[in-house]
Amino acid sequence: MIDAKYLCMAQIPGLPKMVVEAFKLGKLNTTELPGTKANPVIIALAKEANVANIYTSDEVAWCAVAHTVLALRAGKTVAFKGYARLRAASFLEFGQPITIPCLGDTLVFKRDGGYHVGLYIAEDTTHYHVAGGNQSNQYNITRIDKKRLLQARRPYYSIGIPQSVKRFFFSPAGEISVNEM
Numbered sequence: 001m002i003d004a005k006y007l008c009m010a011q012i013p014g015l016p017k018m019v020v021e022a023f024k025l026g027k028l029n030t031t032e033l034p035g036t037k038a039n040p041v042i043i044a045l046a047k048e049a050n051v052a053n054i055y056t057s058d059e060v061a062w063c064a065v066a067h068t069v070l071a072l073r074a075g076k077t078v079a080f081k082g083y084a085r086l087r088a089a090s091f092l093e094f095g096q097p098i099t100i101p102c103l104g105d106t107l108v109f110k111r112d113g114g115y116h117v118g119l120y121i122a123e124d125t126t127h128y129h130v131a132g133g134n135q136s137n138q139y140n141i142t143r144i145d146k147k148r149l150l151q152a153r154r155p156y157y158s159i160g161i162p163q164s165v166k167r168f169f170f171s172p173a174g175e176i177s178v179n180e181m
Contacts (some may be wrong), residue, residue: 001026001111001138001139002023002026002131002140002141003174006121006122006165009023009103009168010023010130012164013164014038014162014163014164015103015104015162015164016087016103016104016155016156016164017075017076018071018073018119018160019072019103019164021069021070021073022070022121023062023131025069025070026040026057026131026132026140026141028073028139028158030042030045031137031138032059032141036050036152038056038059039058042058042062042065045059045060045062045065045133046065047087048067049065049068049115050081051082051085055086060086061086061134063116063117063118063132063135063180064086064087064088064135065085065132065133066132066133067088067118067119067132067133068085074155076155077156078092086098086153087115088108088114089108089113091106091117091153092151094106094153095153095154096153096156097151097152097153097154098152098154099152100152101123101128101152101167102158102167103120103121103122103164103166103167104119104120104155104162104164104165105119105120105152105153105154107120107128107130107151107152107153108149108150108151108152108153109150110148110150111148115150115179116134118132118133119131119132120133120165121141121168121170122167122170123146123170124169124172126141126145126146127144127145128144129170129174130142130143130178132179135177136175142175143174143176144177145176151160
């Protein structure tokens with residue numbers, strides 16, 4: 001679930017479509033189920049990402065699955081298929097690289113054992129506030145250390161970059177993610 005302090009962001013005029021979809025996804029119950037059961041909402045995301053035949057348990061990292069769904073719902077081209085849609089590192093080829101991330105940009109982070117992908121919502125002096133799946137075993141917005149950022153990517157916009165695509169700053173408060181598993 002998305003913390004109430006971020007809900008004001010949903011009211012910004014002309015939000016990028018991926019951000020709109022992130023707030024919609026954040027309202028769903030996406031908490032992983034312990035044990036052999038799997039959350040049907042997360043499994044439905046895998047179906048929407050066209051990987052249901054290879055993604056069968058929410059125990060497997062699903063940040064890339066959720067991010068693929070955001071991109072597809074927003075009408076963005078996701079050129080990679082199959083197992084690549086399960087890999088956060090695949091998003092290193094999404095859109096175009098940028099040096100200063102802004103609202104709606106894709107962020108790929110390094111983590112123990114691999115990578116993590118999420119969506120820039122805001123930042124503070126030391127952390128990005130990132131909407132993403134598999135963060136504390138759910139879809140939410142959490143803070144991730146800026147030092148972990150491997151690359152920021154901006155999706156292609158067909159009718160120009162929305163005016164809301166800019167940097168937003170929040171106070172440095174809230175949970176800090178150290179390893180998205």
